[in-house]
Amino acid sequence: MKNQRIRKFFASSPFLSSLYYTLFDDSFHREHQSVLAGVVEYGEKSEFSQKSLLRRNIHRIEKGLTTEIRKEIFAESYIEATVLAFENELSSSIDKPSLKWANDVLSRYFDTVEKTPRILSAWSHYKTLDISKLQFEIHKKFEPQLLVSTEVCSVSYDDFKSLSEGRRSIRSYQNKKIPREVLAKAIEVSLNSPSACNRQPFEFRIFDEPDLLKKAVKLPMGCRTFAEGIPIIIFLVGDLSAYESERDRHLIFIDGGLITMSFILALETLNLASCVIGWPDIELRERKLEKFIGLKKHQRCILCIAVGYPNREVEVPYCQKRSLDEILNYNRELAENEYSD
Numbered sequence: 001m002k003n004q005r006i007r008k009f010f011a012s013s014p015f016l017s018s019l020y021y022t023l024f025d026d027s028f029h030r031e032h033q034s035v036l037a038g039v040v041e042y043g044e045k046s047e048f049s050q051k052s053l054l055r056r057n058i059h060r061i062e063k064g065l066t067t068e069i070r071k072e073i074f075a076e077s078y079i080e081a082t083v084l085a086f087e088n089e090l091s092s093s094i095d096k097p098s099l100k101w102a103n104d105v106l107s108r109y110f111d112t113v114e115k116t117p118r119i120l121s122a123w124s125h126y127k128t129l130d131i132s133k134l135q136f137e138i139h140k141k142f143e144p145q146l147l148v149s150t151e152v153c154s155v156s157y158d159d160f161k162s163l164s165e166g167r168r169s170i171r172s173y174q175n176k177k178i179p180r181e182v183l184a185k186a187i188e189v190s191l192n193s194p195s196a197c198n199r200q201p202f203e204f205r206i207f208d209e210p211d212l213l214k215k216a217v218k219l220p221m222g223c224r225t226f227a228e229g230i231p232i233i234i235f236l237v238g239d240l241s242a243y244e245s246e247r248d249r250h251l252i253f254i255d256g257g258l259i260t261m262s263f264i265l266a267l268e269t270l271n272l273a274s275c276v277i278g279w280p281d282i283e284l285r286e287r288k289l290e291k292f293i294g295l296k297k298h299q300r301c302i303l304c305i306a307v308g309y310p311n312r313e314v315e316v317p318y319c320q321k322r323s324l325d326e327i328l329n330y331n332r333e334l335a336e337n338e339y340s341d
Contacts, residue, residue: 006020006024007020026283027281029283030281030283030286031249031281031300033297034240034297034298034299034300035240035246035249036246037240037241037296037297037298038239038240038241038242038243038249038298039240039243039244039245039246040298041240041241041296041298042241042242042243042244043244046241047092048239048241048242049241049242050085050088050089051085051089051093052199052201052239052241052242052243053081053082053085054082054085054086054089054102055098055197055198055199055200056197056198056199057075057078057081057082057085058082058101058102058105058106058198059197059198060075060078060197061074061075061079061082061105061106061109062105062143062144064109065105065108065109065112065143065144066144070112072113072114073113073114073116073119074113075109075113076116076118076119079109079118079119079122080118080121080122080125082106082122083106083122083125083126083129084125086099086102086103086106086126086129087125087129089102090129090130090131090133096133096134097142099134100134100142101142101143103131103134104141104142104143105142105143105144106126107143108141108143108144110123110126163265163268163269164265166268167264167265167268168273168316168317168319169274169275169276169316169317169319170273170274170275170308170310170311170316171223171225171226171275171306171316172226172229172310172311172314173229173230173231173273173306173308173309173310173311174231174308174309174310174311175229175231176231176308176309177231178208178231178232178272178307178308178309180208182270182272183206183232183272183307185266185270186263186266186267186270186272187204187263187266189262189263189266190259190260190262190263190266191259192262193255193258193259193261193262194255194258195255195258195259196248196251196254196255199242199243199251199255200255200259201238201239201240201242201243201251201252201255202236202237202238202239202252202255202256202259202302203236203237203239204234204235204236204237205234205235205236205237205293206232206233206234207232207233207234207235208231208232213230213231213232213233215292216233216235216292217230217233217306219285219288219289219292219304220233220277220278220279220285220304221278221280221282221285222277222278222304223275223277223304223306226275226306229308230306230307230308231307231308231309232306232307232308233304233305233306233307234304234305234306234307235279235289235293235301235304236256236259236260236301236302236303236304236305237293237295237299237300237301237302238252238253238255238256238299238300238301238302239252239298239299240252240298240299240300241298252300252302253302256302256303257302260276260302260303260305263305264276264305267307271309272307272308272309272310273307273308273309273310274305274306274307274308275305275306276303276304276305277303277304277305277306278303278304279301279302279303279304286301289301
């Protein structure tokens with residue numbers, strides 16, 4: 001009761017809450033360090049931060065190009081930094097599709113906007129770049145296009161509902177090797193998931209080698225009862241150096257959740273099962289994982305995923321979900337606030 005009264009007092013303001021966790025509880029120390037390390041890494045223009053900057057700014061330009069009432073001048077404040085990031089990527093990146101996307105969008109942008117002195121300077125710089133290495137056999141432009149189709153979605157609602165309802169978290173797997181190319185198919189599909197400004201600040205750290213796998217499955221807490229039978233375990237890692245500001249510190253978890261759902265549904269279409277395993281922020285386990293998979297201070301584990309061919313002779317939890325009546329809430333809070341004034 002005493003502890004509850006103390007917590008209640010410190011929870012009364014943001015400052016006191018920060019003071020509480022400084023004085024009495026170190027639960028947020030690693031998060032604070034990771035967020036700050038990410039901001040520092042971004043400021044030092046590391047390779048990944050520059051990739052993220054380019055992806056973010058190209059996507060921002062795309063949004064400017066596709067707005068219904070397009071401005072004659074936009075992206076002026078960051079176009080020079082975008083061209084510089086593009087130049088850096090030209091000299092180092094092997095991701096040619098992303099480079100072609102950046103180039104095609106920049107080309108469209110400079111053909112579209114009114115050229116202020118600042119934009120003209122960036123355009124002059126852009127024209128000096130050697131883009132010959134970006135030649136593709138495919139002549140399609142990787143730039144905004146009209147969403148025109150006479151065809152309806154080939155996947156019916158009922159089929160998708162069936163896929164969604166049939167998916168279960170599986171904790172018993174066949175002793176059967178999973179081809180890496182099959183796993184890559186599911187990841188390829190999942191990369192189409194939404195991501196804030198298309199930065200995609202994550203990577204899949206996959207363990208399928210038996211000796212390493214035995215050690216890897218012991219790291220999460222949520223798989224103790226079935227760890228020995230897991231054929232593959234994946235650590236989804238978020239990279240906080242994708243962001244220049246602390247305000248975006250939660251995006252690795254949002255984007256990580258989005259790509260995970262697409263990934264585990266894609267696995268279902270390949271007859272593979274999965275179980276998402278939470279990764280609680282426990283310092284001892286964080287240190288073990290950091291050492292085991294070589295995490296840097298600005299990288300955080302978002303969650304883990306066990307993958308395998310399901311053992312269909314074992315029961316799985318029914319897992320009744322909440323009803324629509326509990327979830328849906330149209331405009332109620334807005335109406336209550338309006339009438340309380």
